[in-house]
Amino acid sequence: xxxxxxxxxxxxxxxxxxxxxxxxxxxxxxxxxxxxxxxxxxxxxxxxxxxxxxxxxxxxxxxxxxxxxxxxxxxxxxxxxxxxxxxxxxxxxxxxxxxxxxxxxxxxxxxxxxxxxx
Amino acid sequence: xxxxxxxxxxxxxxxxxxxxxxxxxxxxxxxxxxxxxxxxxxxxxxxxxxxxxxxxxxxxxxxxxxxxxxxxxxxxxxxxxxxxxxxxxxxxxxxxxxxxxxxxxxx
Numbered sequence: 001x002x003x004x005x006x007x008x009x010x011x012x013x014x015x016x017x018x019x020x021x022x023x024x025x026x027x028x029x030x031x032x033x034x035x036x037x038x039x040x041x042x043x044x045x046x047x048x049x050x051x052x053x054x055x056x057x058x059x060x061x062x063x064x065x066x067x068x069x070x071x072x073x074x075x076x077x078x079x080x081x082x083x084x085x086x087x088x089x090x091x092x093x094x095x096x097x098x099x100x101x102x103x104x105x106x107x108x109x110x111x112x113x114x115x116x117x118x
Numbered sequence: 119x120x121x122x123x124x125x126x127x128x129x130x131x132x133x134x135x136x137x138x139x140x141x142x143x144x145x146x147x148x149x150x151x152x153x154x155x156x157x158x159x160x161x162x163x164x165x166x167x168x169x170x171x172x173x174x175x176x177x178x179x180x181x182x183x184x185x186x187x188x189x190x191x192x193x194x195x196x197x198x199x200x201x202x203x204x205x206x207x208x209x210x211x212x213x214x215x216x217x218x219x220x221x222x223x224x225x
């Protein structure tokens with residue numbers, strides 16, 4: 001069965017970096033693109049962008065350029081989200097979500113809480 | 119970019135009630151609309167795609183309709199386990215924007 005398993009919660013200081021992983025299993029990793037979605041505390045879902053798992057080409061949504069980097073390690077079927085120069089407003093749960101062929105999000109990771117606090 | 123609105127932002131209904139949530143993109147998106155359910159403290163789950171197609175395992179009390187700029191999610195008989203926030207999402211092209219959500223609880 002399809003599973004997306006994300007890395008555990010992180011507590012970081014402002015200015016630091018964090019790398020969140022999303023390990024896929026139960027399907028051929030390079031067949032489906034991977035999305036990243038942010039949910040700030042008490043807020044809605046915000047699409048951050050996606051990465052083509054076949055070519056490695058990322059696409060970033062407005063507001064997620066510069067400090068946010070999507071990457072892959074296809075040898076271990078894992079997608080990564082790296083955020084640099086962390087700010088308090090980056091505190092959120094970050095989800096990976098598989099892009100179905102028809103381009104809705106059919107499977108989601110369990111979410112990774114990133115807390116940025118001094 | 120296309121903006122997504124949902125109404126109402128929240129609602130309270132009794133068990134067994136029919137509940138309707140509306141989603142309106144600022145431009146037409148054909149039927150490229152999905153609905154997700156997020157129970158409190160849980161991961162979002164796909165309910166409906168292509169505006170009206172139920173995802174595998176989703177109870178038949180959920181249904182979706184609409185096209186273009188006017189979409190509806192209906193719960194035919196509200197159950198306690200349906201307490202959640204419901205989000206619509208456009209996927210005709212990037213950005214894959216979500217609506218602001220509709221919070222549903224039991225009266």
